[in-house]
Amino acid sequence: MLNKLKRAALGAHTPHDKATAASKPVPMPLPAQVRILMSQHIGAPAKALVKKGDEVFVGTKIGEAGGFVSANIHSSVSGTVAAVEPYRLSNGRMCDSVVIKTDGKQTVDPAVQAPEVTDKASFLAAVRECGLVGLGGAGFPTDVKLQPKDPVDTLLINASECEVWLTSDTQEMLLCADDIIRGIQAVLKYVGIPKCVIGIENNKPECIDLLCQKTKDTPEIEVKPLPSVYGTGAELILIEKCLGREVPHGGLPAAAGAIVMNVTSVSSLGKYLATGMPVVSRCITVDGDACANPQNLIVPVGTSYEDVLNAAGLKPGVTLGKVVAGGAMMGPAVKDLSYPTTKTTSGLIMLSDVAAQPPQVNPCIRCGRCVEYCPMGLEPVEVNQAYAARDVQTLGKLHVDYCFNCGSCTFVCPAKRPCTQMMGLAKAFYLGEIKKGGNK
Amino acid sequence: MDTKLIVSASPHLRSEETTTGLMANVIVALVPCVVASAIIFGLRALLVTAVSVVASVAFEWLYCKLLKKPNPVGDLSAVVTGIILALNVPVGMPIGELIVGDFVAIIVVKQLFGGIGMNFANPALVGRIFLFISFAGEMNTWVYPDAAVDQLSSATPLKVADPSKLSLLDLFMGVHGGVLGETCALAIVLGLIYLVATKTISAAIPASYIGSMFIFYLISTRSLHGALVGVLSGGLLFGAVYMATDYVTSPFTLKGKLIYGVALGIVTFAIREWGSYAEGVSFALLFMNLWVPYINDLTRQTPYGYIKPAKPAKEAAGK
Numbered sequence: 001m002l003n004k005l006k007r008a009a010l011g012a013h014t015p016h017d018k019a020t021a022a023s024k025p026v027p028m029p030l031p032a033q034v035r036i037l038m039s040q041h042i043g044a045p046a047k048a049l050v051k052k053g054d055e056v057f058v059g060t061k062i063g064e065a066g067g068f069v070s071a072n073i074h075s076s077v078s079g080t081v082a083a084v085e086p087y088r089l090s091n092g093r094m095c096d097s098v099v100i101k102t103d104g105k106q107t108v109d110p111a112v113q114a115p116e117v118t119d120k121a122s123f124l125a126a127v128r129e130c131g132l133v134g135l136g137g138a139g140f141p142t143d144v145k146l147q148p149k150d151p152v153d154t155l156l157i158n159a160s161e162c163e164v165w166l167t168s169d170t171q172e173m174l175l176c177a178d179d180i181i182r183g184i185q186a187v188l189k190y191v192g193i194p195k196c197v198i199g200i201e202n203n204k205p206e207c208i209d210l211l212c213q214k215t216k217d218t219p220e221i222e223v224k225p226l227p228s229v230y231g232t233g234a235e236l237i238l239i240e241k242c243l244g245r246e247v248p249h250g251g252l253p254a255a256a257g258a259i260v261m262n263v264t265s266v267s268s269l270g271k272y273l274a275t276g277m278p279v280v281s282r283c284i285t286v287d288g289d290a291c292a293n294p295q296n297l298i299v300p301v302g303t304s305y306e307d308v309l310n311a312a313g314l315k316p317g318v319t320l321g322k323v324v325a326g327g328a329m330m331g332p333a334v335k336d337l338s339y340p341t342t343k344t345t346s347g348l349i350m351l352s353d354v355a356a357q358p359p360q361v362n363p364c365i366r367c368g369r370c371v372e373y374c375p376m377g378l379e380p381v382e383v384n385q386a387y388a389a390r391d392v393q394t395l396g397k398l399h400v401d402y403c404f405n406c407g408s409c410t411f412v413c414p415a416k417r418p419c420t421q422m423m424g425l426a427k428a429f430y431l432g433e434i435k436k437g438g439n440k
Numbered sequence: 441m442d443t444k445l446i447v448s449a450s451p452h453l454r455s456e457e458t459t460t461g462l463m464a465n466v467i468v469a470l471v472p473c474v475v476a477s478a479i480i481f482g483l484r485a486l487l488v489t490a491v492s493v494v495a496s497v498a499f500e501w502l503y504c505k506l507l508k509k510p511n512p513v514g515d516l517s518a519v520v521t522g523i524i525l526a527l528n529v530p531v532g533m534p535i536g537e538l539i540v541g542d543f544v545a546i547i548v549v550k551q552l553f554g555g556i557g558m559n560f561a562n563p564a565l566v567g568r569i570f571l572f573i574s575f576a577g578e579m580n581t582w583v584y585p586d587a588a589v590d591q592l593s594s595a596t597p598l599k600v601a602d603p604s605k606l607s608l609l610d611l612f613m614g615v616h617g618g619v620l621g622e623t624c625a626l627a628i629v630l631g632l633i634y635l636v637a638t639k640t641i642s643a644a645i646p647a648s649y650i651g652s653m654f655i656f657y658l659i660s661t662r663s664l665h666g667a668l669v670g671v672l673s674g675g676l677l678f679g680a681v682y683m684a685t686d687y688v689t690s691p692f693t694l695k696g697k698l699i700y701g702v703a704l705g706i707v708t709f710a711i712r713e714w715g716s717y718a719e720g721v722s723f724a725l726l727f728m729n730l731w732v733p734y735i736n737d738l739t740r741q742t743p744y745g746y747i748k749p750a751k752p753a754k755e756a757a758g759k
Contacts, residue, residue, distance in 0.1 A: 004694055005694055005695050006741065006742045007693075007741035007742055007743065007744070008693070008694055008741065009744075012455070013455075014453060015453070164453055236744060236745065237744075240744065246744055246745050247744075247745050248745050248747050249743075249744075249745040249746060249747060250745075251745070320445070321445070321446050322445055322446045322447070322448070322452065323445055324450070324452050328450075328451055328452045328453040329450060329451040329452075329453065330450050330451065331450055331452070332450060333445070333446065333447040333448055333449075333450070333452065334445060334447070335445060335447045337445070349452070351452065353446070356446045356452075357446075358446075358448055359454055362458075362459050362515065363512075363555060363556050363557045363558075364557045365459055365462075365517075365556055365557045365687050365688065366557050366687050366688045366692075367462065367687040368687065368691075368692035368693075369457075371692040371693060371741065372642075372692075374741075375744070376743050376744045376745075377741035377742060377743040377744055378741070378743055379692060379693075379740065379741065381692065382692075382736070397740075398740075399743045399746065402743045402744065402745065402746075405450070407450050407451030410449075410450075410451050410454070411451050411453060411454060411455055412455050412457070413454075413455075414455075414457040414458050414459050414461065414462055415458075415459050415557075416454060416458070418448075418449060420449065420450065420451065421449035424449070
């Protein structure tokens, strides 16, 4: 009750549309070529190590981390490098990309060997070498994450998968529970964290049962069922729900004594430690009302969206209206289907032109739902007014910079206003003005 | 698949709830009151309600037509205003005067300030106060229920000299003098349950408003009966459920709602006990409506991860 007085943070009840939850991932047909981006992570882009004409294999390192916060990039196919060329990322920046013509053999690079890990240093070196990044979407380099500046007492595994439609994490848990446990134990042992909490939303009972069973002899790993409310899977909110702590604004989870890893990331780490194969392909959920065969596909990194969508097929008689890369709530709409998948692409959603039509926007009735449902305790309705007036001081008082674009406010708005978009614009405006130093 | 794709900002899903849907919920919640008013005061109650609804919708449609604005009638908010205003007048209210009230509510209070979501006070409330002051005679001519035979039929319960003799059951069922919608507590409670169950409104404002009034009466009358009579009389229940919870003119946060409800209780009680009017709900609501922006400003939520500025100097630098 007292917490509700502080902030309501009800959490939007998004529909649990997970049609592919029981769909075992199957490899998609090998594409003719892949385009592997040198920036699939937060931080500096990797530097391409190959040039046109080079022969590469599955797992060959083709990009070297371009800084401390950066990650190595590996080839997802065997074949010949057709080009190393700049490519415009979805965020508007330019970045190098390596185009590889596949030879269809998928020969594994002989250099792919299970790493020798004996202590913390060799463990971190191995994590850095494999180029692992947060696979939940953010793409933060894992080796950087595992070297926190603050003391950490808990490894939190984010297995909530609260996004609508996506089920790749669910399948990862059902099929690779042993890899997950191996990854967790390695992190606990070498980074020196005493305990681990796996947070899973209670709409995935089979995952909870399986992981509970697998961890019954490992008291340091706790499986924590969480309420199925949208927003649970956001790193900050997960820390609050599992540990009852808040990360101070602007801080990393380590400031609240936690490291948060996505369940597929930790599973990939477990696989790498056992086999030496870095993340070169991943499970992608293909779903949506325009999709003929909603399913989970194992997709080599760098496959174009179009190839993935063709593998699942368009429903006959339906016009494709919108493609969303990721989940319904936070995934960006795709403007160009030739864009390549990355390590962090978790889903591709095909919406028909009917479902993709934007709703009619009505006047705000100040019902306050955006306030009640904001997981961060912000007040979009007030931000809207302050932003309309370009009132920097009030935007600061309303903490618009805390917004992480979860989409809850737009989802719940009965007037169908694009609140989240407005929050994003207001935040960018506010931060820009602060940077300029105006309106102090 | 070389179709042109629609690109829009996330999220790509919306809840089922719409403005029209919420207004429809309020209308459904008002149905028990309308039915009760027809039973208690006779069929003219239905005529009054129908006229008020038609007049409200017509004013809204005409205004937007004349000013070439998008037609907002479909959102049903004018229907809600019409019903609430009708339920705020006595059954004998002359039709012409009622239409003037609708004009004030829809044109002056709502549309001139920018339409739905922009009104500074509840339109139906100001319409009622306008009628109350302009046509004091008609607004205070309680037409009494046919069914009531005891002393209740002679006056609104707030003006009864000895409230301790009032029957709580009569008060609860609404067989006493008053405006159309306010008398039947049973109907209002049904409406409240519906509104809260459908999550149209939060129970915080009605609970804190009625709760604080109950406590004030308990203290002042020192009897449970007295407190219940005070709560069940006059427009308190109707105002607390249907008018104080108006989205536009009530605070956003739970903290704000509780403060708003208790403040409403204090002002209403003060007007009823020490003011020159027997009924205080309307003026208390209008008074508190004007405070809402300030309440909102003072009762913000604490955002996740908020760090209290350590030093004033640091805060100045950060902002």
